[in-house]
Amino acid sequence: MTAVLPPDLHLVVTLPTYEEADNILPLCEELLALSPRVEVVVIDDASPDGTAALVEERSRSEPRLHLLLRTEDPGRGRSGRDGFVRALEMGAEVVVEMDADFSHSPAYIPPMVAKLEREELGLVLGSRGVPGGQDADRGAFRRGLTVLANGYIRLLLGVGVRDCNSGFRVWRRSTLERIEVGRTFSAGPAIVQELLFKTARAGIAIGEYPITFVNRRAGESTLTLRKLLAGYFTVLRLRWMALSGKL
Numbered sequence: 142m143t144a145v146l147p148p149d150l151h152l153v154v155t156l157p158t159y160e161e162a163d164n165i166l167p168l169c170e171e172l173l174a175l176s177p178r179v180e181v182v183v184i185d186d187a188s189p190d191g192t193a194a195l196v197e198e199r200s201r202s203e204p205r206l207h208l209l210l211r212t213e214d215p216g217r218g219r220s221g222r223d224g225f226v227r228a229l230e231m232g233a234e235v236v237v238e239m240d241a242d243f244s245h246s247p248a249y250i251p252p253m254v255a256k257l258e259r260e261e262l263g264l265v266l267g268s269r270g271v272p273g274g275q276d277a278d279r280g281a282f283r284r285g286l287t288v289l290a291n292g293y294i295r296l297l298l299g300v301g302v303r304d305c306n307s308g309f310r311v312w313r314r315s316t317l318e319r320i321e322v323g324r325t326f327s328a329g330p331a332i333v334q335e336l337l338f339k340t341a342r343a344g345i346a347i348g349e350y351p352i353t354f355v356n357r358r359a360g361e362s363t364l365t366l367r368k369l370l371a372g373y374f375t376v377l378r379l380r381w382m383a384l385s386g387k388l
C-alpha cells in the first residue's frame with residue numbers, strides 16, 4: 142500500500158452517519174490528510190448523540206469538511222444518495238463512500254484510486270472476497286452469513302464480484318452520472334446492492350481491491366435483523382424490476 146493520491150485529483154469522500162460522535166472527527170482528520178484536494182461530506186440523520194454538531198463546529202475552521210444535516214426521511218440509503226448528489230455538485234472527479242466507524246481504513250483509498258486509474262475501471266470495491274482480503278474481527282457465524290449473502294446476491298443479480306455487500310467503494314464520476322445516482326430508490330442499506338447491480342447492468346468495469354475489514358472502533362451497530370431482511374427483499378425486487386423492464 143505505497144500508493145499516494147494524485148495531488149491534483151479532486152476527490153470527495155461521503156460518510157453517512159448515525160450516532161458516530163466518537164469516530165467522526167478522527168476519521169475526517171485522517172481523510173483530509175490524504176491530500177489537499179480531498180473534501181469530506183458527512184450526511185447525518187440528526188443523530189441524537191450530536192454527531193452533526195461536532196462536524197458543524199469543525200467545518201467552521203476546515204473549509205474542506207461539509208455537513209449535510211437531514212431532518213426528514215432518514216435512512217442509510219437516502220443519506221447515501223444525497224451524499225453522492227452533493228459530491229457531484231461539488232465537482233468531484235472521484236467519489237468515495239465508506240462507513241464512518243473505522244471499519245474501512247482511509248489508508249486503502251490511494252491504492253484503490255490507483256487501481257481505478259491504472260485499469261480504467263468505473264468502480265473499485267474494497268473487498269473481503271478476493272485473495273488478501275478478509276473479515277478480521279468477525280466470528281465464524283458472521284463470516285458464514287457474509288458468504289451466504291454473497292452467494293445469494295451473485296446468483297439473483299448475476300453480478301460477478303466477490304464482495305457484493307462492501308460499503309467501501311471508489312466511484313468514477315461518470316459512473317454515478319450514468320446510473321443516475323440521484324434516482325436511487327433504496328431507503329436503507331440495500332443501496333449498496335442497488336448501485337452495484339445498476340453499475341454491472343450498465344456494462345461498467347468493476348474491480349476489487351483486497352481490504353481487511355475490522356469491527357467498528359466506537360459505538361453501536363445500527364444494523365438490525367429487520368434491516369438485513371429488508372435488504373434481501375430489495376435484491377429480489379431489483380431482480381423483478383429488471384425482468385419486467387422497470388429498471
Ligand SMILES: Nc1nc2c(ncn2[C@@H]2O[C@H](COP(=O)(O)OP(=O)(O)OP(=O)(O)O)[C@@H](O)[C@H]2O)c(=O)[nH]1
Nearest residue numbers: 157158159184186216217220240241357362363364
Ligand atoms: N445517515 C445515516 N447513516 C446511517 C444510518 N444507519 C447507518 N448509518 C451509517 O452507515 C454506516 C454503516 O452502518 P453501521 O451501523 O456501521 O452498519 P454495519 O457496518 O453494517 O454494522 P457494524 O458492522 O455493526 O458496524 C455507518 O457510518 C453508520 O453511521 C442512517 O439511518 N442514516
Ligand SMILES: [Mg+2]
Nearest residue numbers: 240242244357
Ligand atoms: Mg459498520
